[in-house]
Amino acid sequence: ANDGYDLWLQYNYIQNTDLQSEYNTLINGIQPIGDSETIKVAEKELLLGLSKMLGNDTQLYLGNESGNNLLYFGSESNLDKKILSQLKKECAQIQKDGFVIKQIQVDNKNHIVITGKTDIGVLYGVFRLLRELQTHKSIKGINIVDSPKVDVRMLNHWDNLDRTVERGYAGFSLWDWHRLPDYIDSRYVDYARANASIGINGTALTNVNANALILTPQYLEKVKALAAVFRPYGLKVYLTARFSAPIEIGGLKTADPLDPEVKQWWREKTAEIYKSIPDFGGYLVKANSEGQPGPQNYGRNHVDGANMLADAVAPFGGIVMWRAFVYSEHDPTDRAKQAYSEFVPYDGQFRDNVLIQVKNGAIDFQPREPFHPMFGAMPKTPLMMEFQITQEYLGFSTHLVYLPKLYEEVFEADTYRRGKGSTVAKVIDGSLHNKKITGVAGVTNIGNDRNWTGHHFLQANWYGFGRLAWNPHLDSKDIAEEWIRMTFSNNDNFVEQIKKMMNDSRETVVNYMNPYGLHHIFDTGHHYGPGPWVGNLPRPEWNPTYYHKADENGIGFNRTKTGSNAIAQYAPEVAAMYNNISTTPEKDLLWFHHVSWNHKLKNGMTLWDGMALKYQQGVDEVETMINTWNSMESLVDQQRFKEVQMLLNIQLKEAKWWRDACLLYFQQFSKKELPEGVEKAS
Ligand code: GCW
Structure with missing residues (x-):
C-alpha cells in the first residue's frame, strides 16, 4: 500500500x-x-x-x-x-x-x-x-x-491556534501547539524536507486573520522549537502580527502606529522574538481587511502601519509582508478597484524591508482572474505575489486541478508597464524595476491528512508552487512531468497521459464553474459548489449577483469606461484591449463586459449557447479524466489508484451539479432553450 x-x-x-x-x-x-x-x-x-x-x-x-x-x-x-x-x-x-x-x-x-x-x-x-x-x-x-530568481519563497498557513485551518481541506493544522515545545512530531522534519526539496525557504505558521496570543511568551517558546527543526533545511519562520496586539496582550490603550508607546511595544516584542529565534523572518499582516484591525482604525494609513513594524524588525534583518487584500462595503461600485486605489498612491513611501503582498487577481483567487492591476504599477515598491494553493474556489481538496497552470498564466501576463514584454514574472522576480527584494507566497493546501493535501494529485500544487516560486519563468508542463515521475511512475505512457490530464484540468474546472470570465458565483460563505443566486450574507460584495449581474439583457460586469472603469487601472495598452469587447480575450469576456445573451462569439455561436456548451464541455472533460485514470490502473499502486478514482467520481457528479445549477439559474434571464449537445438536468 x-x-x-x-x-x-x-x-x-x-x-x-x-x-x-x-x-x-x-x-x-x-x-x-x-x-x-x-x-x-x-x-x-x-x-x-x-x-x-x-x-x-x-x-x-x-x-x-x-x-x-x-x-x-x-x-x-x-x-x-x-x-x-x-x-x-x-x-x-x-x-x-x-x-x-x-x-x-x-x-x-x-x-x-x-x-x-x-x-x-x-x-x-x-x-x-x-x-x-x-x-x-x-x-x-x-x-x-x-539559482533562485526570487528571494522569499514562502508558504502561508491560515492555521488557527486551535488547529482548525481557515480554508483548509486536508485535515487539521500540522502544528500541535498543545504538545509543543517538548514533543517534536517527526512530521515537522518531513515538512521541512519537502519544502527544501523545492526551494521553499519560509513559512508563516499562523492565519492572517491573526490571534495575538501567538506573540505571547507561552507560544513563542513553541515557535522557537519549530524554528529549530526547520533551520537546517533553510526554512525560516514568520508570524502573522495582529495589529491590535499591543492592546490585547500588551495592555496598552491603543494600537495607533504613530503612538510612541505602541512603537516601543512592537520594538520590544520583536527583540524578544529575535532573542529566541535569531533568524526569525518577520511579520505577515492583514490589516483593515474583512474586519481585521489596522492603522485606519486610528486615522492612519497603510504606510504608517507597515513602516512602524518594518522599523521594529529592521535591526534584525527582518521583513514585513503587508497584504493588499482590502475592500470595503462602503464602496459599492467595484470591489476590484480598491486595492489599487488604496496602495498605488503610496508607491515609494514604504521602508526598504516592506513587501506589499498582492493576490494574483483583483477579486479573490477565482478559477480564472485577469492579473491584478497593481503588478507593474508600483515601480518603487517590492510587490510580492500571493497565490492560493488551497482550493477555496476550486472544489476544495476534492477536485483535481493542477494549479501551476494558473500560476503560469498569471506570470506570463503582460502588464505593458515598460512596454511589451513587461510580464508579471518580471515584476515579481524584480527585473522589471530593479527591485532589491522579491517574494512569492502561497496559501498552503496542507494539513494533517496522511497524504498531506487530501488528494494525491494536489501534492503537485505544493510542488509546482515551490518550483515556480524558485523560478517564475518555468514551464508548468515540465514541472508536472518532474512531479509525475517522482511521485508515481517513470513509465513514458503514464507520464504523457497523466501530464496531459493535469495540464488540461485547470481549463476543465473553469469550464464547469466559471466560463467566459464569470466569477464569484460560489455558494456564499463556504464557497463550495455553485450559488449564483442571491446569498444570505449582508455585504453586497459578498453576493454572487454583484459579480455576474445577469438580467434579461445579458450577463457580466461592465468594468469598461462606460461601467466601473476598473480597466483604467491597467497600462494604456492593456486598458484599451479590455475596454473593447472585440479585443478582450473571450476567456475574460464577462469579467469586463456586460454582454447580451445574443452576442456573437468568435465561433459564431450566441453567448448563451456558447456558455451552455462550455459547462457541458467541462463535464465531458472530467469524464475524459476518469477514463484516462482508469486506463492507468496497472501502473499505479491500488491505494492511490482507488483514492484518486473515488475523488474523480465525486468531481464528475459535482461538475454536473455546477452545469445544471448555473444553467437553470441563468436560463431565467436568458429565457432560451439549451443548445443541442447540452444534457438537461435530471
Ligand atoms: O478569500 C478570502 C477568504 C478568507 C480569507 C481572505 C484573505 C484569511 O474567504 O477566508 O481570510 O480571503 O485572504 O484574507
Missing part, C-alpha cells in the same frame, strides 16, 4: 539496469564537506535516497574517501582548492542559495561535486541531484547551474 505520505520523495528503486549501473558507477561514495546541521541533513537525505533508489546498503556510500567517483558536497568556501579550480566558471554564475552540480576530474579520478555559496545552496543541489535520479536522467558529464 502507498498512502502518499512520502510525497514526491518516494525514491523508488530504479528498475532500469542501464541507469542502475550508470548511477552505481558514478556515485561510488559520498563525501560531505563541512559539518553544519545543513550538511548533516543533506548527507542523511542522500543516504536515504541513494540506498532506496539503488538498492544498496547505506554503508556502501560511506567511508570511501580514497576511491574514484565520489560525490563531494559542501559550500565553496569549504572546498579543496584543486576541486574548486575546476568549478570557477560555474561558481561565478550562481547567486544567493544557488548551486552547481558538476562532474570533474582531479588527479585522474572522476568525481561529482555539489557546491554553492551557502550550505543551503548545497542542500538544494543535493535534492536536485536526487531528482535527476528520480526522473531517470543520465548524470554522465553532469553540469547543472541553478
